[in-house]
Amino acid sequence: MQTETQASAKDMTVDTARWIYTKMQEIRQFETAVHDIFAKGEIPGFVHLYAGEEAVAVGVCAHLTDNDSITSTHRGHGHCIAKGCDLNGMMAEIFGRATGLCKGKGGSMHIADVSKGMLGANGIVGAGLPLAIGAGLTAKVKKTNDVAVCFFGDGASNHGTFHEAVNMAAIWKLPVIFVCENNGFGEASTFDYAAAADRISDFAKVYKISGETVDGKDLAAVYEAAGKAVERARNGEGPTILECLTYRDFGHFEGDTQSYKDKDMQQKAVTDDDAILRYQQFVKEHKILSEEDIREIDDQVKAAIEEAIRFSEESPFPGEGEVTTDVYVSY
Amino acid sequence: MAVKMSYSDAINDAIRLAMRKDESVILIGEDVAGGAEVDHLQDQGAWGGVFGVTKGIVEEFGRDRVIDTPIAESGYMGAAVSAAATGLRPISELMFNDFIGSCLDEVMNQAAKFHYMFGGKAKVPLTIRTIDGAGFNAAAQHSQSLYALFTHIPGLKVVVPSNPYDMKGLLLNAIFDDDPVIVFEDKTLYGMKGEVGEGFYTIPFGKAEITRAGKDLTIVGIGKQVHTAMKAADQLAKKGFEAEVIDPRTLSPLDEDTIINSVKKTGRLIIVDEAYPRCSAATDIAAIVGDKAFDYLDAPIKRVTAPHAPVPFSPPLEKLYMPSPEKILAAFSVMVGDKVFSAV
Ligand SMILES: Cc1ncc(C[n+]2csc(CCOP(=O)(O)OP(=O)(O)O)c2C)c(N)n1
Numbered sequence: 001m002q003t004e005t006q007a008s009a010k011d012m013t014v015d016t017a018r019w020i021y022t023k024m025q026e027i028r029q030f031e032t033a034v035h036d037i038f039a040k041g042e043i044p045g046f047v048h049l050y051a052g053e054e055a056v057a058v059g060v061c062a063h064l065t066d067n068d069s070i071t072s073t074h075r076g077h078g079h080c081i082a083k084g085c086d087l088n089g090m091m092a093e094i095f096g097r098a099t100g101l102c103k104g105k106g107g108s109m110h111i112a113d114v115s116k117g118m119l120g121a122n123g124i125v126g127a128g129l130p131l132a133i134g135a136g137l138t139a140k141v142k143k144t145n146d147v148a149v150c151f152f153g154d155g156a157s158n159h160g161t162f163h164e165a166v167n168m169a170a171i172w173k174l175p176v177i178f179v180c181e182n183n184g185f186g187e188a189s190t191f192d193y194a195a196a197a198d199r200i201s202d203f204a205k206v207y208k209i210s211g212e213t214v215d216g217k218d219l220a221a222v223y224e225a226a227g228k229a230v231e232r233a234r235n236g237e238g239p240t241i242l243e244c245l246t247y248r249d250f251g252h253f254e255g256d257t258q259s260y261k262d263k264d265m266q267q268k269a270v271t272d273d274d275a276i277l278r279y280q281q282f283v284k285e286h287k288i289l290s291e292e293d294i295r296e297i298d299d300q301v302k303a304a305i306e307e308a309i310r311f312s313e314e315s316p317f318p319g320e321g322e323v324t325t326d327v328y329v330s331y
Numbered sequence: 332m333a334v335k336m337s338y339s340d341a342i343n344d345a346i347r348l349a350m351r352k353d354e355s356v357i358l359i360g361e362d363v364a365g366g367a368e369v370d371h372l373q374d375q376g377a378w379g380g381v382f383g384v385t386k387g388i389v390e391e392f393g394r395d396r397v398i399d400t401p402i403a404e405s406g407y408m409g410a411a412v413s414a415a416a417t418g419l420r421p422i423s424e425l426m427f428n429d430f431i432g433s434c435l436d437e438v439m440n441q442a443a444k445f446h447y448m449f450g451g452k453a454k455v456p457l458t459i460r461t462i463d464g465a466g467f468n469a470a471a472q473h474s475q476s477l478y479a480l481f482t483h484i485p486g487l488k489v490v491v492p493s494n495p496y497d498m499k500g501l502l503l504n505a506i507f508d509d510d511p512v513i514v515f516e517d518k519t520l521y522g523m524k525g526e527v528g529e530g531f532y533t534i535p536f537g538k539a540e541i542t543r544a545g546k547d548l549t550i551v552g553i554g555k556q557v558h559t560a561m562k563a564a565d566q567l568a569k570k571g572f573e574a575e576v577i578d579p580r581t582l583s584p585l586d587e588d589t590i591i592n593s594v595k596k597t598g599r600l601i602i603v604d605e606a607y608p609r610c611s612a613a614t615d616i617a618a619i620v621g622d623k624a625f626d627y628l629d630a631p632i633k634r635v636t637a638p639h640a641p642v643p644f645s646p647p648l649e650k651l652y653m654p655s656p657e658k659i660l661a662a663f664s665v666m667v668g669d670k671v672f673s674a675v
């Protein structure tokens with residue numbers, strides 16, 4: 001987003017606060033719209049929604065510029081929006097249209113915009129971890145002062161790539177922030193069942209890097225912890241594991257019955273603990289944004305999402321020739 | 332006695348029969364039950380696999396034998412390999428075959444090679460079940476058909492069932508085979524209904540099925556492409572050409588004789604395969620027939636395959652990407668050089 005960051009979230013500028021709220025709302029409304037359209041059968045393929053986890057992607061990306069890279073997951077829409085991907089291009093991609101960010105060839109699980117430092121949503125769990133340290137290596141070798149952020153799930157922390165990547169980032173002091181979105185589940189398995197560790201951030205100790213666990217529903221907490229981690233990375237002080245405790249509001253994928261979820265926990269996550277409601281309270285309490293500001297942004301975002309849907313529906317499908325283009329750069 | 336059931340239910344049925352028959356059979360993989368240690372589920376499964384194929388199995392056999400794993404393919408696949416070598420008969424589920432990147436070593440260098448490297452003194456009775464196939468708009472990393480990758484490797488057996496009856500018999504054969512076997516489940520076939528034998532039966536590997544007899548052309552279809560071949564054969568029949576359609580059922584071992592004998596009769600061969608064309612099952616079969624039945628061929632062998640490109644997401648592109656009866660007819664018209672026919 002921008003380079004101006006404040007150590008304390010309550011001291012953030014009005015511009016930053018507005019940007020953050022806009023992005024959080026964009027993610028929420030985008031995902032809710034995709035959920036509804038998918039239910040009507042108008043979106044093909046597999047879709048994994050990010051709603052509920054907005055504070056993580058936005059709180060982290062608030063500290064990044066287009067030159068910084070992020071790697072993402074199958075649940076990538078939120079990361080894309082927070083990193084500045086175009087909403088029309090994203091929605092059109094999910095609709096499989098020629099105007100999509102990947103010309104309709106990738107779909108929901110592969111949205112990317114390298115020009116924004118968004119190295120792609122990813123269909124392979126754990127794949128983003130080594131990819132992120134590669135971007136960190138580029139920054140280090142080229143001495144650019146850029147950083148790389150790896151968003152990954154609690155489920156992915158059980159994959160070997162997590163340990164390979166964190167260890168290498170540590171020994172080479174790479175400017176990488178490993179942001180674990182611990183939403184308590186990997187598909188239909190709980191974090192408690194699948195992981196022996198209590199906290200993903202505990203691995204930081206073993207690998208001798210910085211590590212912290214924060215309330216991932218609290219934008220301010222994520223924003224502050226990420227700000228420090230990014231600063232350390234830019235200063236050559238090496239990687240961080242930032243674990244954000246969060247929750248996904250929808251199922252693992254669209255169509256999931258979610259029988260494994262606890263009803264009370266689900267209810268709390270979408271009411272008292274809702275990341276957007278909590279951020280609204282925060283900005284009002286600290287008099288950064290007013291109720292009118294919030295409503296104004298809500299309306300702007302609503303219009304933008306409606307426009308993205310209209311744009312997508314009216315866009316053409318890719319032409320026949322696209323099946324075999326882009327396999328190689330040169331033939 | 333035959334019963335009607337889906338491809339998906341045939342898999343479920345085969346696994347249950349095997350687990351009832353032999354206590355050393357276990358089912359292991361990501362969310363093969365789902366919901367492990369979730370209090371309110373009281374040890375009921377949550378998913379039974381991502382497409383619900385193994386639903387209900389944990390309720391019958393318990394979590395000691397139906398094991399949900401962390402997302403750690405190299406970990407649990409390696410465990411399944413050595414569990415097989417030390418006395419179990421694991422059915423290990425690799426959710427999508429595209430995830431083989433995370434555990435290829437365990438399959439290619441461990442499971443496939445133990446028996447040979449150890450001078451025939453170890454065996455790995457492991458069955459890997461995995462999902463393949465395009466047609467669901469699941470994009471480049473969830474739609475591949477990678478059976479050729481495994482066919483390439485000595486020591487692995489490769490099974491590509493095209494219908495519920497074959498699925499059940501071949502899967503049971505895989506489970507009780509003493510070699511590592513990988514069984515491909517085409518995701519678009521899960522809902523396909525068909526007659527399935529009741530109770531326990533096996534179908535031996537290396538025995539192709541002639542799904543339609545004919546004298547003018549041989550069409551070999553791999554996996555679900557047998558059905559595309561059958562549709563093309565129907566259309567060809569209307570034009571006066573009788574195609575023989577062959578479902579090899581297993582790619583390793585491959586029933587070369589059935590294919591070659593058919594080509595000797597028809598003089599023409601088309602292979603239909605939705606996988607990438609290079610170094611593929613289609614290319615392999617073409618080479619074998621070129622080698623062993625060249626003198627009987629009246630026309631060049633044609634392959635109707637995916638192009639040399641990843642699977643595209645956008646529905647119209649994916650449709651263009653796949654083999655179709657029209658593409659088979661177009662290939663045939665080139666083979667017979669028939670101008671009238673090429674109007675189709
Ligand atoms: C290598 C690999 N294994 C398994 C899968 C199937 N899969 C997709 S998402 C997912 C769960 C991921 O859980 P987590 O990392 O916690 O992310 P979340 O879905 O909770 O955001 C699984 C098992 C996959 N895509 N890739």
Ligand SMILES: [Mg+2]
Nearest residue numbers: 153154185186
């Ligand atoms: Mg998770």
